[in-house]
Amino acid sequence: MSAPISDISGEHKVYLRFLGKARHFLFNLRSFNLTPAEPIPAAATKAVEVSVALGCAVNGTAQPSDIAAAVKMASQADVALVFVGVDQAIGAEGHDRSHIGLPGVQSDLIKAVLAANPRTVLVISSNAPVAINWEQENVPAIVGGIFAGQEQGHAIADVLFGDYNPAGKITTTWYASVDDLPHFHDYDVRKGRTYMYYQGKPLYPFGHGLSYTTFEYANLEVTASALKPQKAVGIALSITNTGRIAGDEIVQFYVHVNGSKVQRPIKQLVDFARVHLEPGETKTVSFALGHDDQALKYWDEAQQDFVQEPGKIDILVGASSADIRLKGAVNLMV
Missing domain, CATH: 3.40.50.1700 (Glycoside hydrolase family 3 C-terminal domain)
Incomplete structure (x- = not known):
């Protein structure tokens, strides 16, 4: 100038x-x-x-x-x-x-x-x-x-x-068309709004974001087969920078509740971790899933309270809500 x-x-x-x-x-x-x-x-x-x-x-x-x-x-x-x-x-x-x-x-x-x-x-x-x-x-x-x-x-x-080297991830779902959304005045999130309930293919999914390097996810471990009241299970995995330059990855941990009597999210974010890796470097990323985590509950109209159901919980870890790299499971005890 x-x-x-x-x-x-x-x-x-x-x-x-x-x-x-x-x-x-x-x-x-x-x-x-x-x-x-x-x-x-x-x-x-x-x-x-x-x-x-x-x-x-x-x-x-x-x-x-x-x-x-x-x-x-x-x-x-x-x-x-x-x-x-x-x-x-x-x-x-x-x-x-x-x-x-x-x-x-x-x-x-x-x-x-x-x-x-x-x-x-x-x-x-x-x-x-x-x-x-x-x-x-x-x-x-x-x-x-x-x-x-x-x-x-x-x-x-x-x-x-x-x-x-960029590492940001988008915090919304980017739809390909306004036709993919429910009516403007319908605020029921379960009717296809957000990554939790949208069944189609978005332009960019929640949590999406690229880097100038690449990352490999491996070795998912869940510390227990059952999640008991007042307890927590640990989730661990290894992530490796497989590219030629240093970079950050935001590892995302989701869950899905199976067999519910009510409509539950396709998946729901529990936690995430930003990890810096030099080329060729491998690190362990750890999360904890507590029995009282909100992602394991739903609102019961009759009880007017958040409640849980026993059953299988899918453990999902990946680079975005649509790019799940590792899967595991734990049984929720109530």
Whole structure:
């Protein structure tokens, strides 16, 4: 960025201050400070030139010249980055979206840029899930920056340049279509809402998130065959970084209750653990399942209380709610 500011010249870092709590703005950037220029590190042998084009507004409106300018810039770049998503002007509390796709011509912008430069990275900077089905099938790389906060610029840049290996997992189910959801005013979660009751295939399941490395799960152990009142069973497994760079994995522990007289979740999250692993390193991850854990109970209308049923409990461990790597079982005693 270059601009004459009070006769100050040279290279400067610009810090954009996050104000927050502004209606209709996810990020309200209104002021900045300047610090003295920092020397270019000796290790930096080649500068990175970044060019920016609007493409379209967040609400998806654009002039033909806006998209044309973005396409021209992308065709001349080594790598094209397209930032899309929704903010509080599109969807917020008391201001709901009518669909879950990208607004307006955002998807058209992505397709045009990708056609101009096949080395395109899509960055989802959004306050809500969006159905990016075509993009998932066609764009070579997608980075999610969901509610990433005031430091998202630095965080996303670190991921894109390979200075940080991402390990985040999404905390919602990303549906492929609004048709996969029950009626808007039907709040019964058991009718296909969330990973606990949705029977279909989502675009991205709850707990999904990729890394620049890969992980192998093995050696599941359950310390007891029966879970007795006022007791707990231990669950342990080994996880290995099978890739070439260090990374974090978020190991997720779910349960499923079998043979219930009422509808129970397909699976329910009990616990998770974030583990850092160097290339080739193996660590043991441990969890505990207590007899009184909420995931083992359901609400009984007649008793007006949470109750349990005896029976088989499936132990499920994996990288997401849809990517279960290890399975075991324990019998719940009541």
